[in-house]
Amino acid sequence: MTDVNDTLARAGALIGAELTEGADLGGSRRSLTLRAHRADGSSVIVKAYDPGQPYAASAFVREAAGLSFHSGGPELLGADGDALMTVMADLGDWPSLVDRLLAGDPAAATEGLLAWARAYGEMGRASLGREDELDALREKFAIDGDDDPALWDAPKLARLRGLLDGVGITTSAAFASEVDDLNVLSTIGPRVFSPGDICPDNNLLTGDGFRAIDFEGAGYRSAYLDAAYVTMPFATCWCVFALPAEVVAAVSDEYWTALLGRPARRGESEGVRLAVVHWTLDMLTWLMERAFAGDEPMGRGRAVVSSIRQVLRHRLDTVATMLDGLPAIAAVIEALRERTDGWPRIERYPAYTTDSYKPGT
Template identity: 30%
Template structure:
């Protein structure tokens, strides 16, 4: 675990003061920094604004990446905040960008306040409250997708201007590598990879650079990065944000929410999934009529869900010959220390994801994926948990 020191926090606050002062043309002073935690060595701090020449909020959030971190991370996040901040108020998925400095990799954002985390709602004992939360989650995803359809050219222009390139979707790159290694890894588990399933995985990889339903995504839309406040659902982290097929987002939400469910809410898992998907579809069917068809929608979401489940699995499998183990790499995929909601070091979570995938495939009438998911889940159960 990375420990963020007081001197590092103080340095980030001073850097933010300099960025804000330069933007305002006069001195801006911040006080009372509160460490909000961060992924890897990223520092996230809430600070109170004392001198206020810009009539800005009373508190701001500062996010700083280390200078030796992968520069693509900062440029992607900065482009994402610039793009999202330019959206109409009702369409913004999260905080607004106030100021930034690419040289020192500092972002200054509006403060969303304290609200309630999606994690706490899912892990609670009120099933009705959890149902309302996941419906709001799906609806917010759908609103964001509907509001950003057709905006990819603008986003890529921002990214190209700031970073010199519009390439670099780290999750898409990780997915391609994971699928390329699927047959060999499954063979070590004693599971055959049916050609139909391989084709589905390959098709899912194309949802990153292509896809029929392209819209903006913050990238990690798992429950750890979602807060509910008076303004509704807020997506709090845009690291590696960009445009991709929207079915990847709703599938990511389905895959990652399970680990947070309490015993009470786990009993309503199917109902919660249906509520989330229905809420999402209610917002996007007007722009993507094909998703109004139950069979088409289920098939596309299942394809994306298959990929996410496999990707979360291969991150826990060894890259060498031998029996699968629960050894987890010290850094997350592609060497970047971001705590993806998809990434887990708990083998029970991964096994449960295959069980959930199989059940979803059964509901969709997809026997091939259902049987494959059941076989993989059983193999991992034997290898990891017995």
């Protein structure tokens, strides 16, 4: 457990200013995130990673390098690899995209979604051909424990197969081969810089526009992996509900137009399809054991949230229409859908269930 007073002292020394009044902003168990104040009353955000948590070192390197690489995030004021600590500018208190999606104004929610897609598309476009620059920054901040694993390595695939076996679904060598083939997503499509976890709560809708704030997973990856967040929606997030089909189409077009100057073409849509398959199986490794043990909210302490069974069932129903050419994966997904047929179905985001929402607007 990271000590608040020690964290403030180290962070203050890092930026040459005494820091006080560290207010815990919450977040993942991987780090302690504080809003702290300088003597002049201005504030900064301090993030101290717990070295005892998995991927802490990697998250530190990715965040420090990502904030240095991308000028649209919070300004990086200091980084200490020994302490696994970053200090960044405080952008202030603003709503995030999830605040709009969980509220009752569909026009504001759609405006926020389009801003989200446009921001990440523009971020990707500005990064095309600059991967060496990020590599140099990662080398600058590199420490032991920084890694960049494959989408599907042998231990992860074995875990997935074991979880499926635990609910009575035996997988074949063909299934393992099809999942392993999803590693092609590391090499196909435009390679773009992404903060990684581009969920609706990892941003601020500021007076100066959309700002991403979480760079713990920052790096280059296929644009298909980001674009799939629109289709699913929001692959790795707690704040998952359903979106109307016409909203998904508009937001997808916004992303691809910002990235490439046009909507997605057939080959790019195929890449997104594979990315949805990847993210669905990836989330099975996180959610399936809990979901089969019992239902619970996706986010504890949240007033409006789907349950893990609702989200997992929604993922299965979404991907079931995207499995042409993947017969072994299709068989596993269908078996899971049979076993989860009685689970509750997901609802739409509250913004799109109000009387004021009219399809096509």
